[in-house]
Structure formats: structure tokens, C-alpha cells
Amino acid sequence: MNQNNSETLSFKSELKQVLHLITHSLYSHKEVFLRELLSNASDAIDKVRFNSLDNEALADDDRDWKIRVTPDKSIGTLTVSDNGIGMTRAEIIENLGTIAKSGTRMFIDQLKSVDAAQRPELIGQFGVGFYSAFMVADKISVISKAAGANEAVAWESDGQGEFTIGGAQRDSRGTDIILYLKEAERDFLDVWRIRSLVKQFSDFIEHPIVMAAESKDGETAKTEDETLNSRKALWLRSKQDVTEEEYTSFYHQISNDFDSPAKILHIHAEGTVSFKALLFLPKRKSWDLQFGDVKAGPRLYINRVLIQDPCESLLPQWLRFVKGVVDCPDLPLNVSREMLQQNPLLDKIHKSLVKHVMKALEELKSDDRLAFELLFNELGQFIKEGLARDYERRETIANLLLFEHLNGEPGQLITLSEYVAALREAQNEIYYLSGEDRAALAVNPCLEAFRHLNWDVLLLTDPMDPFVMPSLTEFKSKALKAADRNAPEMPETRKWLEEAATAYRPLLDSLKSKLTALKDVRLSTRMKESASCLVAADDAMDPRMEQLMARIGQGHGASPRVLELNPEHPTVKALFNRYQSSPDDPRIKQYGQFLLDQALIAEGSRLSDPTAFLARINAMAAKELEL
Numbered sequence: 040m041n042q043n044n045s046e047t048l049s050f051k052s053e054l055k056q057v058l059h060l061i062t063h064s065l066y067s068h069k070e071v072f073l074r075e076l077l078s079n080a081s082d083a084i085d086k087v088r089f090n091s092l093d094n095e096a097l098a099d100d101d102r103d104w105k106i107r108v109t110p111d112k113s114i115g116t117l118t119v120s121d122n123g124i125g126m127t128r129a130e131i132i133e134n135l136g137t138i139a140k141s142g143t144r145m146f147i148d149q150l151k152s153v154d155a156a157q158r159p160e161l162i163g164q165f166g167v168g169f170y171s172a173f174m175v176a177d178k179i180s181v182i183s184k185a186a187g188a189n190e191a192v193a194w195e196s197d198g199q200g201e202f203t204i205g206g207a208q209r210d211s212r213g214t215d216i217i218l219y220l221k222e223a224e225r226d227f228l229d230v231w232r233i234r235s236l237v238k239q240f241s242d243f244i245e246h247p248i249v250m251a252a253e254s255k256d257g258e259t260a261k262t263e264d265e266t267l268n269s270r271k272a273l274w275l276r277s278k279q280d281v282t283e284e285e286y287t288s289f290y291h292q293i294s295n296d297f298d299s300p301a302k303i304l305h306i307h308a309e310g311t312v313s314f315k316a317l318l319f320l321p322k323r324k325s326w327d328l329q330f331g332d333v334k335a336g337p338r339l340y341i342n343r344v345l346i347q348d349p350c351e352s353l354l355p356q357w358l359r360f361v362k363g364v365v366d367c368p369d370l371p372l373n374v375s376r377e378m379l380q381q382n383p384l385l386d387k388i389h390k391s392l393v394k395h396v397m398k399a400l401e402e403l404k405s406d407d408r409l410a411f412e413l414l415f416n417e418l419g420q421f422i423k424e425g426l427a428r429d430y431e432r433r434e435t436i437a438n439l440l441l442f443e444h445l446n447g448e449p450g451q452l453i454t455l456s457e458y459v460a461a462l463r464e465a466q467n468e469i470y471y472l473s474g475e476d477r478a479a480l481a482v483n484p485c486l487e488a489f490r491h492l493n494w495d496v497l498l499l500t501d502p503m504d505p506f507v508m509p510s511l512t513e514f515k516s517k518a519l520k521a522a523d524r525n526a527p528e529m530p531e532t533r534k535w536l537e538e539a540a541t542a543y544r545p546l547l548d549s550l551k552s553k554l555t556a557l558k559d560v561r562l563s564t565r566m567k568e569s570a571s572c573l574v575a576a577d578d579a580m581d582p583r584m585e586q587l588m589a590r591i592g593q594g595h596g597a598s599p600r601v602l603e604l605n606p607e608h609p610t611v612k613a614l615f616n617r618y619q620s621s622p623d624d625p626r627i628k629q630y631g632q633f634l635l636d637q638a639l640i641a642e643g644s645r646l647s648d649p650t651a652f653l654a655r656i657n658a659m660a661a662k663e664l665e666l
């Protein structure tokens with residue numbers, strides 16, 4: 040190596056930790072390094088090829104796109120070379136001395152905490168692919184010549200914390216990654232091993248991955264290039280010609296997921312727009328979906344030439360969990376990306392893809408409910424985001440939602456269609472109750488009448504629910520109503536309630552004036568066993584939404600709620616009688632407060648001052664037990 044102009048630099052500090060973790064924790068999957076290097080090489084070729092579309096100087100250059108793998112047993116090196124875009128000195132320092140993506144800290148923590156089996160998935164998502172080569176190499180040299188540059192540059196490191204950078208010789212544009220394999224990893228130099236790894240991981244890479252292979256021609260041995268990958272773009276083939284394994288292996292290549300997909304969509308569209316697409320619905324929420332800033336959209340190819348990855352115009356943001364490729368030969372190849380965004384064909388493909396994805400989700404739901412429920416547990420938040428954002432498809436999206444429900448066992452999920460199909464005779468609405476945990480919701484006094492009538496109630500425990508459910512006011516012409524605002528409408532009880540309310544009016548008014556922070560005190564028939572419960576005022580925000588907003592420092596805090604009393608309950612009756620005989624009795628306030636306290640406890644809310652509550656109860660107990 041020409042050491043002119045060379046300097047030694049340190050890796051960014053987080054990178055040191057990442058390197059350490061990768062080399063020590065990915066051990067059972069160390070062969071992924073080859074896939075990572077090959078896909079980097081392929082990306083580098085795609086970049087220069089794309090740039091050469093409108094750059095004459097590049098177009099004249101070396102366009103015999105090729106990735107070469109060279110094992111050299113004599114010195115124990117494995118080299119991956121490409122004639123891609125190459126890197127300048129500044130780029131190499133930036134790309135191979137630091138981790139480009141944000142959230143490295145989180146990545147490190149996550150990597151430490153997850154099962155070893157899930158680690159490879161994380162590695163790919165974080166763009167630390169290159170560094171995985173330090174699992175098998177004790178030293179790596181990179182020699183690269185950037186497109187249009189006169190000088191080549193050399194980078195070298197043992198992965199321990201520092202790297203050197205200096206000048207180098209390279210005749211033409213491109214990059215060589217030279218791995219000095221560890222003694223114990225020399226079997227990666229075996230041509231059979233290399234062949235099978237390329238087949239397994241990188242078969243669909245469009246550019247030929249070649250390796251010089253010796254063959255005997257009579258007496259004389261000769262060396263010829265052997266292409267290791269089939270290069271078949273799966274999406275262009277017809278469905279019958281693609282095996283399950285090929286789909287899965289392709290999915291692994293483009294997604295960084297190590298699991299099989301939940302659903303595969305192979306689309307050959309003809310008509311107003313012709314395109315081919317291969318999309319995948321994952322089983323799980325990948326790490327970057329959870330914490331990262333993931334852009335939606337499959338890769339866009341025009342006749343197998345990668346144009347954009349991801350192409351955001353092809354899918355709405357809420358479908359960012361969908362991975363895949365789209366190839367549309369009708370798009371003009373020689374266009375700028377800005378002009379491409381405005382091409383009306385993209386809009387048509389977008390519409391068609393969304394339709395296909397919705398249909399695939401529907402099919403999964405009806406054909407394999409268990410798989411769909413697993414998918415929904417992982418990705419339901421995105422579907423809910425779609426409900427809030429995609430007004431046009433609201434009802435179709437709503438039909439994909441799953442909820443726990445009062446009439447089901449814990450963990451049992453129901454769709455809105457199933458809920459509607461099971462409506463009771465007198466019931467004309469869809470009821471839901473939102474709260475943190477199912478067990479507390481199921482015993483909330485607000486639901487006693489529902490339980491009594493056997494009317495079902497959706498129990499919404501996902502923190503997103505209070506935000507998205509208001510965007511759905513009805514489903515299949517049935518209004519959606521919050522069960523803590525609306526009680527079942529029973530015509531036979533209404534008249535009785537009105538009469539009772541008139542008699543109770545003075546007591547209710549008195550309690551309202553004595554108890555703080557209440558919007559109103561009224562009677563209701565929604566309870567059967569309980570004496571009291573709290574419900575939201577008609578004009579107030581959903582109480583759970585208020586809580587969640589307060590947690591993120593937004594909103595105006597909790598709105599005053601309505602205390603509802605059950606006039607059939609002995610305590611309420613006794614309080615009424617006491618008030619009739621002596622309206623100024625101090626116990627009216629005391630027991631009114633007691634009814635409010637128990638409403639809070641029954642719904643699982645925390646009392647703001649438990650000590651004061653106990654003092655009140657003890658005062659009442661002492662009075663009761665007095666001799």
C-alpha cells in the first residue's frame with residue numbers, strides 16, 4: 040500500500056461498542072458478512088449506473104458491471120471487488136468510520152437485550168453491515184477509487200478502535216474489500232462454501248458475482264470466470280416458476296428480516312398501467328419500524344434497473360411495514376427523481392398496490408386467523424394510523440382492526456364485522472370502552488347494564504385507540520359509541536328514571552355543590568351491582584386521551600366528569616332517605632364523597648389522596664362502632 044498522505048483516525052466511540060458487540064454476539068450467523076459485502080457492492084454499481092444515465096463521462100467508463108469474489112489461500116485473504124461508484128477519502132472516512140444512522144445508543148442497548156437469534160436482523164437494519172466482516176477477519180483493507188477521481192484511497196483497520204487512511208493504486212473505478220481472515224475462519228476461502236453462500240443469500244443480485252475457477256482442459260489447467268448467482272429477478276417470473284424458498288430467500292435479501300414473511304404478493308398488473316411487483320407483509324415489527332424513521336415504499340425498478348429505494352410515492356406512509364419491489368417498464372428511464380415523482384403512472388401504481396395490500400390483509404384474516412392476529416399484534420398500530428389518515432378507505436381499514444371484547448375471554452379478539460353480526464335484538468350501536476388494562480375494564484361499573492343485557496362492548500387497551508377511534512364514527516351504518524358516555528337505551532326504564540330523577544333532584548344538586556371537580560351528579564340505570572360510577576361529560580374529550588396527552592405535556596388536564604348514582608342501590612337509597620329527613624346532616628357530604636371515592640376505585644383509577652380517603656372511612660367506622 041502506498042502510505043503517502045496517510046493518517047490514523049479513531050472510530051466514533053459508539054462504533055467501537057457496536058464493533059465489539061457485533062463481533063461477539065453474531066457468532067452463530069457470521070456468514071452474513073458475505074451477503075452484506077455483496078449487497079454493498081451491488082448498491083455501489085446501481086449508484087454509478089443510475090448516475091451514468093445522465094452523465095456522459097460515466098457512461099463511457101467501465102460498464103461491464105461485475106462483482107468479483109477472490110479467495111487467496113496462500114495469504115488467507117478473501118476479496119470482494121466491484122466496479123461501482125467507489126468512495127473518495129472523505130466518503131470512506133464518513134462511511135466506514137462512523138455509523139451514519141442515528142439512534143446508535145438505542146441500537147447498542149437493544150442489541151444487548153435481545154436474544155442472540157434476533158441480532159442479525161438488527162445488524163442489517165442499522166447499516167453496520169460492513170463491520171460484520173470483522174467477525175471473520177482480523178484485518179480489513181479497503182481500496183477504492185471514486186467515479187471521476189484520479190487518486191485511489193486505502194482504508195485499513197483491525198476493528199479495534201482505529202483505522203488508517205492513505206493513498207493507493209487502483210487502475211479503474213470501484214472498490215476492493217480485502218478481508219484478512221482469522222486463522223479459524225479460513226474455510227470461507229473454500230470455493231464450495233463461497234458458491235453455496237452466494238446461492239443462499241445473494242442469488243437475485245442483478246449483477247454477476249464472479250469467481251475465477253480452475254478447470255482442466257485435457258492436460259492444461261485453465262482459469263475461467265464462473266458466475267455464482269442466477270441473477271433472476273423473481274418479480275419478472277411467473278408465479279408458477281417461483282418456489283416458496285426462492286420467495287423467502289429474496290425477502291431475506293431485501294428486508295433484513297430473518298423470518299419468513301406472513302404473506303407474499305406477486306403482482307403482474309396489466310391494463311391502464313403495466314407493472315410487476317413482489318411485495319411482502321412481515322410477521323413482525325422490525326426494529327427500525329419500532330424506533331427508526333422508516334420511509335414507506337418498495338424499491339422501484341425500471342426494467343431491472345434500480346431507480347429508487349425506497350420509492351415513497353408508491354405506498355402511503357402508514358403501509359411502511361410492507362417491503363418489496365416494483366418494476367414498471369412504462370416509466371421513462373432517463374428522468375430526474377423530481378420529475379419521476381410527478382409521473383401520473385406512479386399514482387396509478389400506488390392505488391393498485393394499496394388495493395392489493397388491503398386484499399392480502401383481508402385474505403390473511405379470513406384464511407389464517409391466527410397468523411393475522413399475530414401480525415395485527417405486531418403491526419396493528421400502522422393499520423390504526425391508516426384509519427386516522429386514509430379517509431377514503433376508512434371502512435375497509437376498520438374491518439381489519441381487532442379488539443378484545445367484554446363477551447370474549449381475555450386475549451380473544453373480534454373484528455367490527457363480527458361484533459355487528461352478533462348484535463343483540465334491541466342494540467343498534469357499537470359500544471367501546473377505553474382504558475389501560477382489560478381486567479379493570481371488564482369490571483368497570485359502567486358496563487354492568489351491558490353485561491346484564493348481554494350486549495357486547497369492545498375493550499380498547501391500546502394507547503393509540505383513543506386517538507384513532509374518533510375518526511371512525513360509524514361502521515356498517517352502526518354508530519360507534521363510548522360505553523362510559525352512553526348507556527344502553529332501554530325504553531322501559533327511561534320513564535321510571537325520569538320520575539326518580541325529579542324526586543332525587545334536590546339531593547343531586549346538593550351533592551354537586553358539596554363535591555369538588557364534578558361536572559354533574561345524576562341518576563342512571565347503567566349499574567346493577569355498584570352504587571356509583573364516573574362517566575365523561577358529553578362535551579368532554581375522551582378521559583383516556585386526556586391522560587395520555589397530559590403525559591406528553593399537552594392538553595388542559597382532566598375535564599370534570601359526571602358522577603352517576605344507582606337509585607336501586609341500598610346505599611344510594613339510604614342516602615336519599617337521610618337527605619329527605621335531614622338535608623343539613625353533615626353525613627350527606629361525607630357519604631357523597633364516599634360514593635365518589637368508590638367510583639374511582641371501581642374503575643381502577645388512583646385516588647389523589649389515599650390517606651385522606653382512609654381517614655374518612657375510619658371516621659365512619661368509628662362512628663358506626665361507637666357504643
Ligand code: ADP
Pocket residue numbers: 075079080083121123124125126134135163165166167168169170214
Ligand atoms: P449500509 O450498506 O447498510 O449503509 P455499511 O456499513 O455496509 O452500511 O456501509 C456503509 C456505507 O459505506 C454504505 O452506505 C456505502 O455508502 C459505503 N460502502 C460500503 N461498501 C461500499 C462499496 N463496495 N462501494 C461503495 N461504497 C460502499
